Amino acid sequence: MSRYRMYPAPTQTAGLLAHCRHARYVWNLAVEQSAMWTRDKGSTPGFHEQSRQLTEARAAFDWLRAGSQTVQQQALRDFDQARRNYFAGSHGRPTWRRAGRHEGFRVVGPQAGRVEQLSRKWGRVLIPKVGWVRFKLSRALPAARSYRVARDSVGRWHIALAVVPDPIPAPGNGSVVGVDRGVTVSAALSTGELLNCPRLSESEQRQLTHLQRRLARAQPGSNRRQRVKAAIAKLHARAAARRKDWVEKTTTDLARRFDVIRVEDLRIAHMTRRPKPKPDPARPGGYLPNRRRAKAGLNRGIRSNGWGLLVQRLEHKAAGRVERVSPAYTSQTCSRCGHCAPANRENQAFRCRACGHSDHADVNAAINIAAGRAVSARRDKPVRVSLKREPQLTT
Structure with missing residues (x-):
């Protein structure tokens, strides 16, 4: 539209x-x-x-x-x-x-x-x-x-x-790009580019915190509470407008530059769910800490980067050229030798324990996504077959 x-x-x-x-x-x-x-x-x-x-x-x-x-x-x-x-x-x-x-x-x-x-x-x-x-x-x-x-x-x-626009035509250069979405870096490309979604500035964030504290002290139903809520909504609308503008410009640029765009097949709705409460067996009716505040911060980070909107607009603008890749172990697999181990990933840095290759962790994952190197939970190891077993005929 x-x-x-x-x-x-x-x-x-x-x-x-x-x-x-x-x-x-x-x-x-x-x-x-x-x-x-x-x-x-x-x-x-x-x-x-x-x-x-x-x-x-x-x-x-x-x-x-x-x-x-x-x-x-x-x-x-x-x-x-x-x-x-x-x-x-x-x-x-x-x-x-x-x-x-x-x-x-x-x-x-x-x-x-x-x-x-x-x-x-x-x-x-x-x-x-x-x-x-x-x-x-x-x-x-x-x-x-x-x-x-x-x-x-x-x-x-x-x-x-209500007008359905035509998809952006492919450049026809045969290029393939992988896009890795993250919280610290909004989108990392396999070409080495790191794209960050704009958010509220530090002064705007301080203003939002101040308004939220004023809202907590305001009386329900008062005029002051309505004014504070309107000011908070204005800041959130400003952040949403910046996020949407960034998504539109980024998706248009990717659709014009690359023939095939590969992204992780993430279940964002499942990733942003609230943690379930943990009942305390020692105290009937009590609960154990479930790190809900940390999970809430992670959920805000995921939503503020526009993960779902980014892929949705890519599929609209580059229709038929967006491929979803399984995200399993893409951040732990070396893009050079293929060695997969949890110790390879160190926060935002990646260093392979086998070949010594080092790179940005999100860029390394984007390269694996572009190559379609998602591995299974068994690390794609070959199935061991006994040497004494007779060969089986294929049907």
């Missing part, structure tokens, strides 16, 4: 927020109808039945009729598609939408084509019952059949035009 920053007027902001409330209200009603299903009852209402009920509700309530029927009906279409995806097994069950977190709506149909370019830097879109809203052109304006207007946690408005 093509995403742009919107700059609505104060009166237009009120209309956009009303559309968000109506779309969220209709979505939550559909979720409630789906949750009330039991085996002894019939099937829940589908899209056409819910559209009929929406027409009756708009005739009965003035506040609902004041909104756009296009926005409200599209919320029902989105829920119907989400439920179909759930039954198909590709997505999870549709859940409730909350105010302040899910602020957005979608427009599809002829009204979605009312997008114009005013100048080299500005464009405008005609939103139903809101009027023309300006947005800044950060890239060429594509032809789209639908768009989504959303508001983030900081209060910024964006419009996303």
Whole structure:
């Protein structure tokens, strides 16, 4: 999709927020109808039945009729598609939408084509019952059949035009690169490049710590608490924007330079799980230390480096050219002689105990990934066969 920053007027902001409330209200009603299903009852209402009920509700309530029927009906279409995806097994069950977190709506149909370019830097879109809203052109304006207007946690408005871009063509030079993702180094390439995802600066980190302490002392429900939460959300949004910008630039550069891109097949959701509590057998009802604070720090380091988004955008831009390699022992195997031992890895330094080869640990792992040298838990040792055993015929 093509995403742009919107700059609505104060009166237009009120209309956009009303559309968000109506779309969220209709979505939550559909979720409630789906949750009330039991085996002894019939099937829940589908899209056409819910559209009929929406027409009756708009005739009965003035506040609902004041909104756009296009926005409200599209919320029902989105829920119907989400439920179909759930039954198909590709997505999870549709859940409730909350105010302040899910602020957005979608427009599809002829009204979605009312997008114009005013100048080299500005464009405008005609939103139903809101009027023309300006947005800044950060890239060429594509032809789209639908768009989504959303508001983030900081209060910024964006419009996303639903257009599937074409993949980046391969350079055709036959080059292969391996990408090793880490916490200290965000991405290490087999070419020797070390790429780091930008984060909050030291002053911004000190400011975040100060705001978190103020939040802990603020009274629940007070205006001060809301202001502090808004300031914290602004810092987190700034870090997320920097991380996303870095991922987009890095993936575009890799897709243009290399024909084949090999990455580790990591299960990030499993790696960032909370540690399970350890019951204390000596104290019934007590628990032993499980290093949950250290694990929480590791999880933050993994998420702040954008591991999942990096591979996801690579697969979008270099479609069919991204290969997933098993990460088993890639950081312990020497990229020169193939010797595998835990003692080869010393923090960020790698020194082979067999041949003496030394290199950066992440670069050595990236070279193994590029060569596809993932080994099994048995270190790929040959199976020993007795010399007295008779040869077996292959079938």
